[in-house]
Amino acid sequence: MKVLLISANTERINMQAMPLGLACVAEAVKNKGHDVMMVDLMVETDAEAILAEAIREFRPQCIGISVRNVDDQNYESPRFLLEKVKPVLALCRNLTNVPIVLGGAGYSVFPENALAYLNADMGIEGEGEIAFPALLSNLENNSDLSLIPGLHILNRGLQYQRILAKNLDELKLPDTSILSESASKNEEPWIPVQSRRGCALNCSYCSTPGIEGSVLRLRSPEIVSAWIDNWVYEGFTKFFFVDNTFNRPADYAKELCRQILKKRLNIRWRCIIYPKNVDKELVELMADAGCKQISLGFESGSDQMLKNLNKQFTKEDVWATSLLFADSAIERNGFLMLGGPGETKKSVEESLAFADSLELENLRLTIGIRIYPNTQLAEMALKEGVITSKSNLLYPHFYLARGLEGWLPSLLKEWQASRPNIIM
Numbered sequence: 001m002k003v004l005l006i007s008a009n010t011e012r013i014n015m016q017a018m019p020l021g022l023a024c025v026a027e028a029v030k031n032k033g034h035d036v037m038m039v040d041l042m043v044e045t046d047a048e049a050i051l052a053e054a055i056r057e058f059r060p061q062c063i064g065i066s067v068r069n070v071d072d073q074n075y076e077s078p079r080f081l082l083e084k085v086k087p088v089l090a091l092c093r094n095l096t097n098v099p100i101v102l103g104g105a106g107y108s109v110f111p112e113n114a115l116a117y118l119n120a121d122m123g124i125e126g127e128g129e130i131a132f133p134a135l136l137s138n139l140e141n142n143s144d145l146s147l148i149p150g151l152h153i154l155n156r157g158l159q160y161q162r163i164l165a166k167n168l169d170e171l172k173l174p175d176t177s178i179l180s181e182s183a184s185k186n187e188e189p190w191i192p193v194q195s196r197r198g199c200a201l202n203c204s205y206c207s208t209p210g211i212e213g214s215v216l217r218l219r220s221p222e223i224v225s226a227w228i229d230n231w232v233y234e235g236f237t238k239f240f241f242v243d244n245t246f247n248r249p250a251d252y253a254k255e256l257c258r259q260i261l262k263k264r265l266n267i268r269w270r271c272i273i274y275p276k277n278v279d280k281e282l283v284e285l286m287a288d289a290g291c292k293q294i295s296l297g298f299e300s301g302s303d304q305m306l307k308n309l310n311k312q313f314t315k316e317d318v319w320a321t322s323l324l325f326a327d328s329a330i331e332r333n334g335f336l337m338l339g340g341p342g343e344t345k346k347s348v349e350e351s352l353a354f355a356d357s358l359e360l361e362n363l364r365l366t367i368g369i370r371i372y373p374n375t376q377l378a379e380m381a382l383k384e385g386v387i388t389s390k391s392n393l394l395y396p397h398f399y400l401a402r403g404l405e406g407w408l409p410s411l412l413k414e415w416q417a418s419r420p421n422i423i424m
Contacts, residue, residue: 001136003029004060005038006051006092007182008085009068016042018182020192020242021104021128022066023174028129031172034136038178041088043185048091055095062136063092064128066104067114071396075339075368076409078396082117089118099139103128108211109372111152113394125150126162126211127197129171164212168197168219173227176234183236190240190270191231195224195256199244201274204310204376205340205369205399208244218252225259232265239269246271246294247278257285268292275321276313283324293331296322300336301354302347309340310376315354322358334360339368339408341380343401348408352415364423365412368398 007019030036037058044050072079102123107114111125124131131149150162183189197212247253270293298318300306325332371381373393381387381399416422
């Protein structure tokens, strides 16, 4: 089959992201013998013209659309980003009557509601590398679709429970040619790298288990480093590990750094660090392997609030971790998520004072916590009447502890004014 894959994301919340997930699906589809074309709307100046030309010239028999971001998670003035995806669907509908299938991280969090809102034919929840090629085969042969894992059909619901690959090495990383156009048109290309999937940490608000599962699955460090080496050969030297936590497990992270060093890759990279069980050996290996920046997702500077968010670390862990990276001259970005369950004016002030003490290069502040379905936070918000059983969480809903509504935004704006490293 001829398959057109569209990355619909045009939002640059933190950076100009490249569609690694869709590229992985494209690789899997290509390896099953299908003819694949991928369009990344992030790097196109005239999306309508590009899509019209692609459909007219390529004549796809199926269209897959990847949904990355549903909203921008901004409590004060949230933007519902699926409004930008709807015209993409409409254009495809006007130009062809082939099946349109949704996928991507954003879709997987809200499979039924996103499918209904965008009015696509089908959607695949979870990993698409196995399910989408199977769907294409069944569509091609007019076969039964009821056993396609993670498949949702409009107005017919989930057909079969999703299946996550146990061995990531069986899912081939995409050839550099698939992402080369996205990289070449990117203003400052940071090549995304995913070395593992899944998270068992069970933070109260997090949607990651719903996207990647709660079992941590690791890709061979040799395969990951070889894939990075391919990009270096193409002339790219900046990489961003998109893993939810780069340092879990620590032994795996150390081996990955050793493989990068073994290949003598002259690269710069950044990653996300869980601020616990980080030792000097790991930090030194990361620095030697080219790590220049880490993101510390500590979320709060109050031990009580960390417990409320179901974090498995303390302020002392954050302090020790931050100091290790500072000593190795690795830039540190921090995150404070203020207003969660049990938050008070006192705990907010404690968090801000703690953040000041870390002397981070950059600190991002967020007000309230986006409520995602099937999380502990959603259950708590329901009990407290923040949402109801009929609330459609596809649209932005936030948890903000009572009593902080007017005070917290004003405090943070005042606090930010005297600190040039603060981002809101």
